[in-house]
Amino acid sequence: MxxxxxxxxxxxxxxxxxxxxxxxxxxxxxxxxxxxxxxxxxxxxxxxxxxxxxxxxxxxxxxxxxxxxxxxLKARLYAHKVSNEARDENLREILFHTTHMRGESSETSSTKFVVQIRGRVKQGAVFRIHDTAKRPTRFCMRVLELLDNGMRVVEFESADSSAPLEIGAVYAMLESCGHTPLPPYIKRExxxxxxxxxxxxxxxxxxxxxxxxxxxxxxxxxxxxxxxxxxxxxxxxxxxxxxxxxxxxxxxxxxxxxxxxxxxxxxxxxxxxxxxxxxxxxxxxxxxxxxxxxxxxxxxxxxxxxxxxxxxxxxxxxxxxxxxxxxxxxxxxxxxxxxxxxxxxxxxxxxxxxxxxxxxxxxxxx
The missing domain is CATH 3.40.1780.10 (QueA-like)
Incomplete structure (x- = not known):
């Protein structure tokens, strides 16, 4: 028609x-x-x-x-990219979306999450999460997969543990480091x-x-x-x-x-x-x-x-x-x-x- x-x-x-x-x-x-x-x-x-x-x-x-x-959730995060050559000082905006359910036995035990990352990113890239005052924290985010819709599948890690963080720990990290995800048309901090x-x-x-x-x-x-x-x-x-x-x-x-x-x-x-x-x-x-x-x-x-x-x-x-x-x-x-x-x-x-x-x-x- x-x-x-x-x-x-x-x-x-x-x-x-x-x-x-x-x-x-x-x-x-x-x-x-x-x-x-x-x-x-x-x-x-x-x-x-x-x-x-x-x-x-x-x-x-x-x-x-x-x-x-x-x-x-305090779903908006800021992070800098960590690479072998040098630290990229530019802060990147990350919007946490959801648990990545595919292949996971249950939502509560999931360690894979879907996020949006502003700017170009490669599979395997690692980002150091910043706190609300934009200072680096002990938390890192690793990019596992680039989805066709622009979303990224990631895992979060803490310096205190070698295992990826499960959902409860990720929510706690968001609460301490994240920002209120105001709608995209509200152009202010x-x-x-x-x-x-x-x-x-x-x-x-x-x-x-x-x-x-x-x-x-x-x-x-x-x-x-x-x-x-x-x-x-x-x-x-x-x-x-x-x-x-x-x-x-x-x-x-x-x-x-x-x-x-x-x-x-x-x-x-x-x-x-x-x-x-x-x-x-x-x-x-x-x-x-x-x-x-x-x-x-x-x-x-x-x-x-x-x-x-x-x-x-x-x-x-x-x-x-x-x-x-x-x-x-x-x-x-x-x-x-x-x-x-x-x-x-x-x-x-x-x-x-x-x-x-x-x-x-x-x-x-x-």
Whole structure:
């Protein structure tokens, strides 16, 4: 099918919009509850302008909230390359992604990991990891394999041991040496504040390299109030950097969706298979709910791509942020509300100067 004959719902161009640069949030709103909340009522197509402090006033009590409790790793590392000839003083940026599962017996015993390394790199190259003050540490990273997609398979080592580090030790190393992996469009160094701001108050299962950003709007106090008023259950989806990947195909249905590791508790399984009205806190929680509803497997890899040709079957409401043009996240919201209606809502949000993307304002679809 030629581009011009593609229905707009499936044409990448149908998801484009112009966003003024000044509406891209580079820092979060403080306090969190002062963030703005656009409320969209699906039955009437009515838009309300509220704040997150009004959340419990606008969400009916009969909803069960589904939250993603993934915890963002300090996944951005800095290192210098070690070679026989001389030490390369230039610091290279490394983004830790995930455990390398191929050929491994289990995730917990894995010693191979997938990373991105800025700049050219050869198989066998060794890098000395730096700490948060950019001083060399006792940790090294060895490049084992160059993957076709630009990723690198690596092992981490410590001067204290000859054996490669397993996942627990690698996570501890990231915690001590790593930086908060702010989204690529936030062009600034991360700060101590980001290590708190870019983490939900209910984050508990380490493994994400990007935050489930709809969750960032709740303070400890506000979430305690929510738990007192609503049923809440937790799922885990470790958000990967693929969440920022561009859709390359003009026909969005041919997009190769990234996969992310997920798991559900028995309580969450019972809630989703029951008859509760579900409000998904974020697109990641929505994808877990919808993927589980289809496959009925409590853990695995979620590669579900929701768009107007593959609409949600289980969720009843969604809290989400404002997403990039032409992104799979914008297509997910369009699957729930309809593409034309989403573009109308976004026009309204821009006209009312809502703040966009990870540190931006929110949108509640009821």
């Amino acid at each position: 030629h581009t011009h004959t593609l229905p707009n719902d499936f044409n990448l161009c149908g998801y484009d919009y112009a966003l003024p640069q000044e509406l891209i949030a580079m820092h979060p709103t403080h306090p969190r509850r002062d963030g703005r909340l656009l409320v969209y009522h699906r039955d009437s197509a009515h838009i309300e302008h509220r704040h997150f402090r009004d959340f419990c006033d606008v969400v009916p009590r009969d909803y069960t909230l589904v939250c993603n409790d993934t915890k963002v 991360d700060t101590l504040a980001d290590s708190l701001d870019y983490q939900s108050v209910f984050a508990s299962n380490a493994g994400a390299v990007a935050a489930p950003t709809a969750s960032l709007h709740f303070s400890k106090e506000d979430f305690a109030r929510i738990r007192a008023l609503y049923e809440v259950c937790f799922v885990t989806l470790h958000v990967g950097a693929g969440t920022f990947a561009n859709v390359q195909s003009q026909d969005i249905r041919t997009h190769n969706m990234h996969s992310e590791s997920y798991a559900l508790t028995p309580q969450a399984r019972d809630v989703i298979t029951g008859d509760a009205k579900l409000l998904c806190i974020g697109t990641t929680a929505a994808r877990v709910v919808e993927y589980f509803w289809r496959v009925r497997e409590s853990q695995g890899l979620c590669d579900l791509f929701l768009h107007p040709g593959n609409v949600p079957q289980r969720m009843d409401a969604l809290l989400t942020n404002f997403h990039f043009p032409k992104s799979t996240l914008l297509m997910l919201v369009s699957a729930f509300v309809g593409r034309e209606e989403v573009m109308r809502i976004y026009e309204c949000a821009i006209a009312h100067k809502y703040r966009f993307f990870s540190y931006g304002d929110g949108m509640l679809i009821l």
